[in-house]
Amino acid sequence: MTPDQLSAAVRACLLAAVEAGELAVVVPDEVRVERPKQREHGDWSTNIALQLAKQAGRPPREVALALAARLGEVAGVKSVDVAGPGFLNVVLDAASAGELARTIVEAGAAYGRSDALTGHVLNLEFVSANPTGPLHIGHTRWAALGDALGRLLSAAGAQVTREFYVNDAGAQMDRFGASVLARLRGTEVPEGGYKGEYVAELAVKVRAEHPEIDGLPDDEALVLAREAGYRLQLGEIQQTLADFGVHFDVWFSERTLHEAGAVEAAIERLREQGHVDDRDGAVWLRTTDFGDDKDRVLVKADGEKTYFAADAAYYLSKKDRGFGEKIYMLGADHHGYVQRLKALAACAGDDPEVNLEVLIGQLVSVGGAKLSKRAGNIIELRDLVDWLGVDAVRYSLARYPADSPLTLDGEVLTRRTNDNPVFYVQYAHARLAGIARNAVEAGVRREDGFDPALLDDPTDTALLGALAEMPRVVAHAAQLREPHRVARHLEELAGHFHRWYDATRVTPRAEESVTDAHRSRLWLAEAARVVFANGLDLLGVSAPERM
Template identity: 50%
Template structure:
């Protein structure tokens, strides 16, 4: 019996109890909350349903809890149901009921933990979106890992997800990048507002290799050549780095296309027509303060050029016009002020601002011997995605970025993440999977099968702990999707690995040499196979490999 099954059983029981007393069942919540008690001695699961609804139906909480507990205790699969405190109910399942969790996992396999509650969501998930003026830095690396993991989790919950990279190829930063390349090609110092680092020298040399006469062109042609060739090369490097990091995108959306296609002009015209754009001091202003922003924003400047927000307005409209009904933006720590203006722009264009979500990620530091590492040999100014992967590998880099909440500053200790010990979270989880694979190989050698197990034999305390932890996985995935928090799956994987290791240390899974295979061996092997499946499913949702040997 999974926690979801138990939740449904408790609700059905509550409906029956209230109906028997002619009380209003409408007071019951849509879903009954079932939790694991902090103290295992109190039971396998607990619910506070009686406390939630007693007052609404006119009963004392303990009176309602008593009636519920008595009814639950008579139900198949429930070993005991006892009242605690002012009206909590502690529940113990019998071993056979717990064993159904193992059966469910083995039956569902790779889809265990997958759900369909987001089946009506068509999500545009935009993340990374770094300017094509340099390699991906650690902040972008964090979003690459988190964004990809979130996309996997949302998909596992039924959503149709478009992973999108917004390619900023329109604006001043591209001019600075172009000028930096030209200066490097000429052997001149980096412009005061330009980009430095070995990568600029490399790209400039590659432009000259591809277009040998680039420096002989007139200024306009030279600038366009270095711009087009340089941006293309830089973005190819960014894509290659992200691909190696197991982060690929469905759409690379070019900012410049919004201007070339007339999307910006159409958005401006729409805002004029619906009265959300007004003319003042030679400029066109968005009435963003009418929609929760702290002030109105200039959309078309007095010189006739579009302000940065003009592209943002056209872009959010484009997302909805393409059929998405939820737009998630994953942005850096310096974008807090962007949230209110984006939602205001969405509302002004006639869309529901609740369908726009902005997730903000905090800074990342790479640490060695307690000191932050500040310089990249190649980028010159920042640590890059490639630097991190070179230092701790793709799995280590992804896991380090995912396992903490995005809204917390993150320090990545090189010594920790390169160690092959239980202190290294990704090593600990992957070792758990490899150990389970080793058990499977040994079982095959011994001729031990997990077919037709008697799961009611799994009555040891450590077996119960492991089964209940396995049963929590669907709820963990659901919470991670609803709250947009992939770190919940990573922390769950660590908890599952730890629970399995304790089970392994206390319960002999396979017969010793010379021993005959007993039903308990078959049951425990089935539990081990279920544990391997769930650990692999969790790692897959994080984009982390599940090694079979370590």
């Protein structure tokens, strides 16, 4: 019996009690059941009696007793105990609990997925680094978390578009082009330009592709250096992210907003909404109408459009493309953007509490990491991956809340020991794959029998309970935008698995014959392997079969 099936059974008992006149309540659409913190309290627990007591006009314990009598007659329920003020603690019989192993194995890669967010159409924007330099450790955190969040949202049934906003317009691009051209010609990089060795590398590549650049006038050479350098640098960003296992559905160029007149159109649309003023020769958006600390300039007095004007056009582009929900994942230095973006959404006629979500990531550092020689005073993503590996970096960044400052211990992450979280979880999967290989050699085959009632060891029960929680963990992680919940659950699951491995056997000892107990535990082992594989995949981490 799965948690969802037990939840449905409790709800059916509620409906029956209401129909029989035992309770006068409105039955909720869903009854929540949870794993008790203390195993002696049963397999599952619900506080539904406490929730409905006031409505029923009866003490919670009386409501619980009325439900317990009916729930105790449900097939697969071994016992029901009313505890404390009215908690219902449920113990399943071994066969009912063990049947979950077959359910998981048959579901395979689909186990853990749900329809919790079906109908939600989401635009998930993350990383969005300037195409003027390599990705660094700050981008790495959002790359890992953003990709994991996209996977979680999809697993919960949402329609997700992963988007990278390419900031390829404005003065920064001119400074970038001037920097590439200076390196190409052997002159000093202009003030405010980009001085990393990667610029010199780009200059060499630009000349190799465009040898004619040496004979061009300065203005033409600058345009060519800027455009060719931009294309090369963006290509490196795309390749670095692909190597990191991060995929984007859309690479949205800021330039397209300006070239298509979308910025001017956005200003006029906001004016029609009644939130644009002309003051002191400039054009303002009255974001203070919706809680911003000051109004925002869209067009300066000299006619130059601001970055915020492009932000407004970009927001409206997302809205026009049919994204009812827009998630922005921004760096720690963007706290000031939260309220102005919410005000912008309101000015555009959206509900900022429904149509917009801004997630702010805090700074991350890695002990022992070396600064990039080619990029200057930063730690590059690709150097970090070369040192620690994709799996260690992605898992380590995914296992902490985004809003917490983070220092990773490079020494720990390179160890093959249980104090290295990614090794601990991956080793559990590898060990389970090894169990399957050993079972083949010992002649233990799942297809020869499965008796879930034989999964009656306390470690069987504990492992099954943790496996049963996976769909709910995934759904909650998606709804709360917190991938770390999956990582932490996998670590808890690994603990249950290792204890189970020490206490039970899948293959017989030398003097023993193969029994249904061995076969049934092979089903449980495969169920656990499936859950580890699915959970690691949600985090963008591999599930090795040997370590």
